[in-house]
Amino acid sequence: xxxxxxxxxxxxxxxxxxxxxxxxxxxxxxxxxxxxxxxxxxxxxxxxxxxxxxxxxxxxxxxxxxxxxxxxxxxxxxxxxxxxxxxxxxxxxxxxxxxxxxxxxxxxxxxxxxxxxxxxxxxxxxxxxxxxxxxxxxxxxxxxxxxxxxxxxxxxxxxxxxxxxxxxxxxxxxxxxxxxxxxxxxxxxxxxxxxxxxxxxxxxxxxxxxxxxxxxxxxxxxxxxxxx
Numbered sequence: 001x002x003x004x005x006x007x008x009x010x011x012x013x014x015x016x017x018x019x020x021x022x023x024x025x026x027x028x029x030x031x032x033x034x035x036x037x038x039x040x041x042x043x044x045x046x047x048x049x050x051x052x053x054x055x056x057x058x059x060x061x062x063x064x065x066x067x068x069x070x071x072x073x074x075x076x077x078x079x080x081x082x083x084x085x086x087x088x089x090x091x092x093x094x095x096x097x098x099x100x101x102x103x104x105x106x107x108x109x110x111x112x113x114x115x116x117x118x119x120x121x122x123x124x125x126x127x128x129x130x131x132x133x134x135x136x137x138x139x140x141x142x143x144x145x146x147x148x149x150x151x152x153x154x155x156x157x158x159x160x161x162x163x164x165x166x167x168x169x170x171x172x173x174x175x176x177x178x179x180x181x182x183x184x185x186x187x188x189x190x191x192x193x194x195x196x197x198x199x200x201x202x203x204x205x206x207x208x209x210x211x212x213x214x215x216x217x218x219x220x221x222x223x224x225x226x227x228x
Contacts, residue, residue, distance in 0.1 A: 006062060009049040013070075017042035043070040084127060095135075095143065095203045098122030104129045110205055111136040125206040133207055133214045135196075142197035145216055147207040149182070149190045156180045156196070158218035 021038030050063040085099060089106030093099060094113055101108070101124070108131065110124055126133065137143045147154060156178045182190035195201050196218050207214055 005049075005053070009046060009063060010066070012049075013042040013045040016045045039070055043067060046070060084125070089131075093124060095124060095141075095205070096120065096122055098124050098203070100125045102127045103131065106131045107134070108132070109134045109136070112138045112141060121202050123204045123206070127208045128212065129210045131209075131212045133209065133212070135205055135214070135216045137196045137216070137218045139219055140197075141203070142195060142199045142201045144195045144201040144204045145192060145207070146204065147190075147192040147209070147214055148185070149192070149207070149209045149214065150211045152182060152190045153213040154180060154182070154190075154192055154216070155213070156194075156216045156218075158196075 017038035020041035023037075046063055046067045050067055053063065083100060084102040087101050087103050087106075087108070089103075091101070091103060091106065092109035092111065093101070095110050096112060103126065105128075108126055108128060110133070135143065135145060157176060158178060159176075180192060180194055182192050185191050196216055
């Protein structure tokens with residue numbers, strides 16, 4: 001297969017995939033699956049071109065490779081919930097704003113900018129295939145964490161005043177890891193539901209994670225021995 005044929009095929013795949021993705025958003029059962037539909041359409045175009053090249057006894061090695069990549073991408077994307085905002089490998093959101101997000105893999109941060117104009121209740125719902133989730137609860141905030149994880153990989157720590165402070169530093173504070181026991185679900189996953197901070201939670205963070213780690217950090221100083 002010549003270089004011009006490859007370029008034409010890839011161009012047709014991009015065009016066909018784009019059109020299919022747009023049409024899928026007009027309504028019907030495929031609404032919300034624009035990326036999946038677009039990749040599937042592009043895969044069909046490239047596969048047909050590779051088949052035609054084979055019928056004319058022309059090599060289609062590169063297009064065969066592209067087809068495999070597109071098939072793998074289509075399958076992977078099809079598992080992502082469609083009713084969410086797709087984010088990249090490194091993303092962060094203000095806990096006061098909330099939202100529904102999907103991240104195939106990467107790092108996701110939930111934090112507060114300390115802007116009083118963003119006050120109010122909010123819910124953050126994250127679907128993550130694999131990666132790390134960091135939830136930073138600032139002083140004066142209370143956050144409910146609801147997590148459904150593929151492994152027992154949630155760490156919760158808070159800032160506590162040291163029981164035995166050094167004479168040179170009577171006001172010594174340390175981060176202390178706290179034990180949070182999960183509930184085992186019927187599907188063998190690990191379920192967590194607890195509140196970080198004091199008072200009524202103003203933010204709820206839902207996390208569904210395939211594999212990875214979730215870290216919850218309470219940045220509010222707590223005297224040793226004080227329970228939540």
